[in-house]
Amino acid sequence: xxxxxxxxxxxxxxxxxxxxxxxxxxxxxxxxxxxxxxxxxxxxxxxxxxxxxxxxxxxxxxxxxxxxxxxxxxxxxxxxxxxxxxxxxxxxxxxxxxxxxxxxxxxxxxxxxxxxxxxxxxxxxxxxxxxxxxxxxxxxxxxxxxxxxxx
Ligand SMILES: Nc1ncnc2c1ncn2[C@@H]1O[C@H](COP(=O)(O)OP(=O)(O)OP(=O)(O)O)[C@@H](O)[C@H]1O
Ligand SMILES: [Mg+2]
Numbered sequence: 001x002x003x004x005x006x007x008x009x010x011x012x013x014x015x016x017x018x019x020x021x022x023x024x025x026x027x028x029x030x031x032x033x034x035x036x037x038x039x040x041x042x043x044x045x046x047x048x049x050x051x052x053x054x055x056x057x058x059x060x061x062x063x064x065x066x067x068x069x070x071x072x073x074x075x076x077x078x079x080x081x082x083x084x085x086x087x088x089x090x091x092x093x094x095x096x097x098x099x100x101x102x103x104x105x106x107x108x109x110x111x112x113x114x115x116x117x118x119x120x121x122x123x124x125x126x127x128x129x130x131x132x133x134x135x136x137x138x139x140x141x142x143x144x145x146x147x148x149x150x151x
Contacts, residue, residue, distance in 0.1 A: 017043075017077035021061075023090075024070035029061040032073050039075055040086055044146055052124050053086055053144060059117040060090035060140055066111060068094020068138060078143060085126070085145035093137040100132055 019039060021032040036057035040050035057073055064071035071092025078087045097103045104122065109115035118140075122128040125142040132138035 019075045021073050021075070022070060023061045023064045023073055023092075026065065029058055029065060032061045032075075033058040036073075036075050036086075036088070039077065043077055043084060043086060045086070045144075046147075049144070049147065053088075056121050056124055056142060056144075057088055057090075059121050060088070060142075063117055063138075064090060064092050064094070068092035071138075080145075083145050085143055087141070087143050089139065089141045091137065091139040096134045096136045096138055097130075097132040098134050100130055103132075104130070 017039070019035045021028060021035055023029065023032060033054045037050050037054040040053040041047070045053060057075065061073055064073075069092070071090065071094065074087075074089040074091075076087045076089075078085050102108050104118055105115070106119045107115045118130070121140070121142060125144050127141075127143045129141045130138070132140075
C-alpha cells in the first residue's frame with residue numbers, strides 16, 4: 001500500500017523541533033512566545049493548548065527579563081512512547097531564588113507584582129521542576145503533553 005503525504009500549509013517553513021531563544025529584553029519575550037506557539041501548533045497541540053504553552057514561555061521569559069537577565073529558553077519537542085509533547089527549559093545565571101517554596105506560593109512577589117507567574121506555570125503544565133538558589137541562577141523545566149482526542 002502506498003501512502004500519500006499531505007502537508008497542511010499552515011506555516012510555509014516548519015519550525016525546527018528544537019529552538020533556543022536568548023532572553024534579555026521585552027522583544028525577546030515576544031519572540032520566545034511566538035516560537036513556542038509555532039512549535040506547539042506544528043506538533044499538533046490544539047489552539048487553546050498552544051496558547052497555554054505560549055503563555056508559560058512568556059511568564060518564564062518575563063521573569064528572566066525582570067530578575068535575572070540575560071538567560072535563555074529552550075523549547076523542544078519530546079516523545080515518550082505514543083505521547084508527544086513539548087519541553088521547555090528556562091535558565092539564567094542571575095541571583096537565584098532564596099526560598100523556592102515561598103516563590104511558588106500564589107501572591108508572593110519581590111517586585112510588587114501579582115506573584116502568580118510561577119504557581120500559574122506549575123498549574124498549567126504536566127510537570128514542573130525548579131532548581132534555584134542564591135548565586136546558582138535558576139533553571140525551570142516544564143513539560144506539557146498533547147492531550148489525546150477521543151477516537
Ligand atoms: N529567574 C528568576 N531569577 C530570580 N528570581 C526569580 C526568577 N523568577 C522568579 N523569581 C522570584 O520569584 C518571585 C515569584 O515569581 P512569580 O513569577 O511567581 O511572580 P512575579 O514575577 O513576582 O509576579 P507575576 O509573575 O505575577 O507578574 C519573583 O517575585 C522573584 O522574586
Ligand atoms: Mg513572574
